[in-house]
Amino acid sequence: MKLAIVYFSATGNTEKIAKTIKEQFIELKNTIDEINITNYSERNALKNFSLYEALIFGFPIHYWRAPRLIREWFTNLDGKGIKCAVFFTYGGVNAGIAHYNIKTIMDKQNFNLIASAEFLGKHTYNLAGWKLMETRPNKEDLKIAKDFASKSYQRFIGKDTSRVEFEKPKKSNEEIDTIELAARRAIPTPFREINECSMCGTCEEVCPTNAMNKENGKPNRRICIRCLRCVVNCPDQVLIMKNMSAQFQLQQQFTLIEEELRIKKSKILL
Ligand SMILES: Cc1cc2nc3c(=O)[nH]c(=O)nc-3n(C[C@H](O)[C@H](O)[C@H](O)COP(=O)(O)O)c2cc1C
Structure with missing residues (x-):
């Protein structure tokens, strides 16, 4: 086949x-x-x-x-x-x-x-x-x-x-659109903090939405989907994300139960 x-x-x-x-x-x-x-x-x-x-x-x-x-x-x-x-x-x-x-x-x-x-x-x-x-x-x-x-x-x-x-x-697409919009606004975009960038342009090449600009080391906030592909692929490792531990702790309080996470399994749905 x-x-x-x-x-x-x-x-x-x-x-x-x-x-x-x-x-x-x-x-x-x-x-x-x-x-x-x-x-x-x-x-x-x-x-x-x-x-x-x-x-x-x-x-x-x-x-x-x-x-x-x-x-x-x-x-x-x-x-x-x-x-x-x-x-x-x-x-x-x-x-x-x-x-x-x-x-x-x-x-x-x-x-x-x-x-x-x-x-x-x-x-x-x-x-x-x-x-x-x-x-x-x-x-x-x-x-x-x-x-x-x-x-x-x-x-x-x-x-x-x-x-x-x-x-x-139970949740409709419209309800999730609202959640998505709010979450997206709360998530920062990656940026270049230090100047040891070789200007190779990998960040621009790998960006799925063409949002990245190698000149200023920042993506267009409106187009960036916060997928962090630029961060993992930067050969100079000069792109970073603001620390999001506070959001993580908040999630932990409400939805991320340690016990439940430990036993989560991948699943086939047939
Ligand atoms: C913008 C964004 C939204 C995400 N939303 C969820 C989510 O709703 N639920 C979840 O469990 N993981 C979520 N994740 C985590 C990704 O689904 C997960 O890390 C995925 O395996 C990444 O796949 P990749 O490495 O192929 O890009 C999200 C990640 C990103 C970047």
């Missing part, structure tokens, strides 16, 4: 799971193209999937759903009924309504979603003083990723004819 795995990954968690899924499909004797759509230009160039018999999509969760830029990207695509599996990585706070939401979007664009999964990954804001899922994805997560590939394959080849269904969540 000729497949493609298409993913967005700012800090590497989603990419790690994608590569594991790819290996398993190769093991199952398929041909699989790896398409990384994190960069603006690659994402916007990919419009046609006619080369493929099935697709696997992978995204991080940003504010309880796939990143806004991915949700918007889908609205210009026509899946022409192609079978798809989707997976998310998230930092252990909440997977929110990501599965239901992506299914609604994909149904509308004529993609046939047959399987879904979620994987724990170190939280992006560990780069700003958080301490969440620091060692994830781990071996157990990667094992679940392989299993997800095998189970999706059974559905791709029609041995298992079920599709994935989700209950309508």
Whole structure:
């Protein structure tokens, strides 16, 4: 079978799971193209999937759903009924309504979603003083990723004819839009603190939204999605984030129960 795995990954968690899924499909004797759509230009160039018999999509969760830029990207695509599996990585706070939401979007664009999964990954804001899922994805997560590939394959080849269904969540998209807007405003943007920058321009090249400006070492606040791809890729390590431990402590008080976090597992939803 000729497949493609298409993913967005700012800090590497989603990419790690994608590569594991790819290996398993190769093991199952398929041909699989790896398409990384994190960069603006690659994402916007990919419009046609006619080369493929099935697709696997992978995204991080940003504010309880796939990143806004991915949700918007889908609205210009026509899946022409192609079978798809989707997976998310998230930092252990909440997977929110990501599965239901992506299914609604994909149904509308004529993609046939047959399987879904979620994987724990170190939280992006560990780069700003958080301490969440620091060692994830781990071996157990990667094992679940392989299993997800095998189970999706059974559905791709029609041995298992079920599709994935989700209950309508209690929170609406509009309610989550409000949460997203408030959270985004509260999260600072990365910046260059010291002057030992070689002006290599990597930060501009890797920015998924073309928000970064290497001249002043700051992104455009309005366009920056706070994904920290520039911070993890800066070869001079001169880009930093303001410490966000205060937000972390606040979250800990209300939603991050130590006991519950310790036993969180990656999950396949079939
Ligand atoms: C803007 C933003 C919003 C996020 N929102 C959530 C969230 O709602 N729930 C959660 O558990 N993790 C959240 N995270 C953490 C990421 O989902 C997690 O670290 C993910 O694995 C990152 O994937 P990547 O390394 O492929 O970019 C968020 C991260 C960012 C940057």
